[in-house]
Amino acid sequence: xxxxxxxxxxxxxxxxxxxxxxxxxxxxxxxxxxxxxxxxxxxxxxxxxxxxxxxxxxxxxxxxxxxxxxxxxxxxxxxxxxxxxxxxxxxxxxxxxxxxxxxxxxxxxx
Amino acid sequence: xxxxxxxxxxxxxxxxxxxxxxxxxxxxxxxxxxxxxxxxxxxxxxxxxxxxxxxxxxxxxxxxxxxxxxxxxxxxxxxxxxxxxxxxxxxxxxxxxxxxxxxxxxxxxxxxxx
Numbered sequence: 320x321x322x323x324x325x326x327x328x329x330x331x332x333x334x335x336x337x338x339x340x341x342x343x344x345x346x347x348x349x350x351x352x353x354x355x356x357x358x359x360x361x362x363x364x365x366x367x368x369x370x371x372x373x374x375x376x377x378x379x380x381x382x383x384x385x386x387x388x389x390x391x392x393x394x395x396x397x398x399x400x401x402x403x404x405x406x407x408x409x410x411x412x413x414x415x416x417x418x419x420x421x422x423x424x425x426x427x428x429x
Numbered sequence: 430x431x432x433x434x435x436x437x438x439x440x441x442x443x444x445x446x447x448x449x450x451x452x453x454x455x456x457x458x459x460x461x462x463x464x465x466x467x468x469x470x471x472x473x474x475x476x477x478x479x480x481x482x483x484x485x486x487x488x489x490x491x492x493x494x495x496x497x498x499x500x501x502x503x504x505x506x507x508x509x510x511x512x513x514x515x516x517x518x519x520x521x522x523x524x525x526x527x528x529x530x531x532x533x534x535x536x537x538x539x540x541x542x543x
Contacts, residue, residue: 361521416474
């Protein structure tokens with residue numbers, strides 16, 4: 320079962336622009352995480368936000384969480400060509416089970 | 430640098446063959462996971478293990494089994510491979526102590542079943 324649904328499915332922007340990806344989920348969560356996947360490779364953890372947090376920053380990444388709407392957004396500021404990848408939100412509701420959405424494919428044009 | 434290592438990057442097998450996918454982590458993580466990734470479907474959890482010899486079914490365990498005889502190693506077994514098991518398989522591990530379940534992934538194993 321997919322918990323997270325990302326929006327948009329694909330996004331194409333120019334280098335230097337900001338990229339925003341959204342994620343909606345269905346059940347209560349302990350935390351929400353964002354991962355990045357370069358083409359054909361494994362996923363890399365980017366950032367985690369706990370259910371009692373509303374916003375988190377890490378470098379050029381900003382994540383928000385609205386538990387009342389069961390949604391999150393990932394903002395990448397001043398995008399670079401190297402940010403081209405797929406981005407996944409993942410939720411942890413309890414225990415050790417992490418559920419992923421289908422991902423957003425980001426393409427940053429140089 | 431900490432690692433999750435998957436034994437094969439690419440495999441091609443025939444229908445009906447038994448397939449072993451091996452995963453080893455060097456971080457002393459208690460939890461290990463197997464996901465499969467298909468276009469448009471994201472990652473779906475097949476099985477996970479929170480301790481040696483312990484296993485739990487994920488969302489799509491049918492057609493798969495797992496083995497965890499040692500803490501660092503988690504194997505995924507396809508007893509009789511079928512074409513609908515053609516996919517990218519991703520192994521991951523996590524540390525129990527933090528409670529956050531942040532996953533460290535391997536590079537993936539792309540399996541083609543003919």
